[in-house]
Amino acid sequence: MGSNIRYRRILLKVSGEALMGSQGFGIDVSVADRIAADIREAREMGVEISVVIGGGNIFRGVAVASKGGDRVTGDHMGMLATVINALALRTSLVKLGVDAVVLSAIAMPEICESFSQLKALAHQAAGRVVIFAGGTGNPFFTTDSAGALRAAEMGAAALFKATMVDGIYSADPKLVPDAVRYETLTHNDVLSQGLAVMDVAAVALTRENKIPIIVFSIHEKGELARILSGGGRSTVVSD
Ligand code: UDP
Secondary structure, three states: OOOOOOOOOEEEEEEEHHHHOOOOOOOOOOHHHHHHHHHHHHHHHHOEEEEEEEEOOOHHHHHOOOOOOOHHHHHHHHHHHHHHHHHHHHHHHHHOOOEEEEEEEEOOOOOEEOOHHHHHHHHHOOOEEEEEEEOOOOOOOOOHHHHHHHHHOOOEEEEEEOOOOOOEEEOOOOOOOOOEEOEEEHHHHHHHOOOOOOOHHHHHHHHHHHOOOOEEEOOOOOHHHHHHHHOOEEEOOOO
């Protein structure tokens, strides 16, 4: 099926905020179900897909640090939040009949498997959607950096960064109505222009490993499949 598929193996980065839908906090199960349906559609095209999930809908470490608390503890709390989201996404995928597994960078064997690259590759080869939880397992990092890291470890042909808008703009399109959407950029453009798409560590890691970043809107149902088939709207960051 689908000889014109652009990328055969991808890593999808979904922020925690994407899961909360229009709620101000937590998980909107109908949104998780919709994202799961998009993942299933991509799977059915024969694309191997693994997911890094964020935790910002529940907790961010900076929230503790900004109130005088300990940043490292805050980041531990943020990483735990990503596990909650990963379990929710797995539940949505399983409901749709998609075999999925959660691998956490922080061991919690009663709840999910611990991450190792070999285990992750074996699950992927067995046709499962691998959901990476716990970020990189280290404080002071983000799940965007985890996305870049896991994309490299999984041999992904592209890192799909799911956002609220359909690409990278010259300015925030919600604030600046005539902001321009870029079709393509280089990793260096993103870094030198300070474009707020992923943190510097994530962009540098993808640059080093020659992994393109595809920035697209997760709110457009079916957009992931459209982009994989050569259509849709996105910004492609590559060298
Ligand atoms: N986090 C961390 N190390 C990581 C990834 C995440 O400490 O490798 C913590 C950090 O506190 C972060 C929170 O987990 O604020 C949630 O992740 P992130 O903000 O990246 O989630 P997203 O913005 O994608 O929802």
